Amino acid sequence: MLDELKKSLVECPVVKKGEYFYFVHPISDGVPLVEPELLDDVMDYIINHYNLNMVDKIVGVESMGIPLATALSMKTGIPFVIVRKREYGLPGEHKVHQKTGYSENELYINGLNKDDNVLLIDDVVSTGGTITSVIKALDQIGVNLVYTIVPIEKDDGRINAEHNTGHNIDTLVKIKMVDGKVTIVDD
Numbered sequence: 001m002l003d004e005l006k007k008s009l010v011e012c013p014v015v016k017k018g019e020y021f022y023f024v025h026p027i028s029d030g031v032p033l034v035e036p037e038l039l040d041d042v043m044d045y046i047i048n049h050y051n052l053n054m055v056d057k058i059v060g061v062e063s064m065g066i067p068l069a070t071a072l073s074m075k076t077g078i079p080f081v082i083v084r085k086r087e088y089g090l091p092g093e094h095k096v097h098q099k100t101g102y103s104e105n106e107l108y109i110n111g112l113n114k115d116d117n118v119l120l121i122d123d124v125v126s127t128g129g130t131i132t133s134v135i136k137a138l139d140q141i142g143v144n145l146v147y148t149i150v151p152i153e154k155d156d157g158r159i160n161a162e163h164n165t166g167h168n169i170d171t172l173v174k175i176k177m178v179d180g181k182v183t184i185v186d187d
């Protein structure tokens with residue numbers, strides 16, 4: 001089911017951002033072109049492997065959590081909210097500092113309440129910085145984090161993020177950068 005995702009990852013270009021080897025792929029970048037079948041494969045995998053009956057809200061992280069949250073919402077009928085890079089100043093807005101291997105930003109969380117049953121989705125976990133910060137903020141808000149699903153796991157950040165947050169992070173494909181190229185890590 002995930003064969004296409006794996007194949008497309010191995011074939012995708014890699015660019016350098018400073019010292020960071022950055023793979024460029026439809027799911028993580030919307031570039032060069034997102035084939036709906038690939039998105040559909042990822043969604044079907046999630047729908048077939050998780051019990052989503054108790055999930056009240058899907059939470060996606062800007063930018064590339066947006067197509068994933070949208071597709072999952074449309075398939076399941078569960079509403080979604082986006083953790084944005086824009087501040088709104090609404091009551092109850094939570095500010096989160098995001099640090100990746102190549103950038104830093106502020107993120108803003110709106111639209112969530114204590115005890116909401118939440119599925120968090122983002123495209124990639126790499127250093128684990130982003131998902132760690134977002135999960136810690138969700139814990140502060142007091143939501144019930146039912147699942148955290150990130151289709152692409154790159155290098156070793158997931159384990160650190162799980163250790164630092166105490167939450168499981170489920171990934172669908174694990175990749176490693178070897179000699180500046182994407183390789184698949186089989187379990």
Ligand SMILES: O=P(O)(O)OC[C@H]1O[C@H](OP(=O)(O)OP(=O)(O)O)[C@H](O)[C@@H]1O
Binds near residue numbers: 101157
């Ligand atoms: O595990 P980490 O090292 O934190 O990397 C993962 C994060 O990096 C990317 O976000 P980025 O802010 O680059 O942007 P985008 O989604 O706007 O492309 C990606 O979408 C993840 O959120």
Ligand code: HPA
Binds near residue numbers: 100125126
């Ligand atoms: O190498 C990457 N490619 C795409 N998105 C990412 N988010 C973190 N690292 C990466």
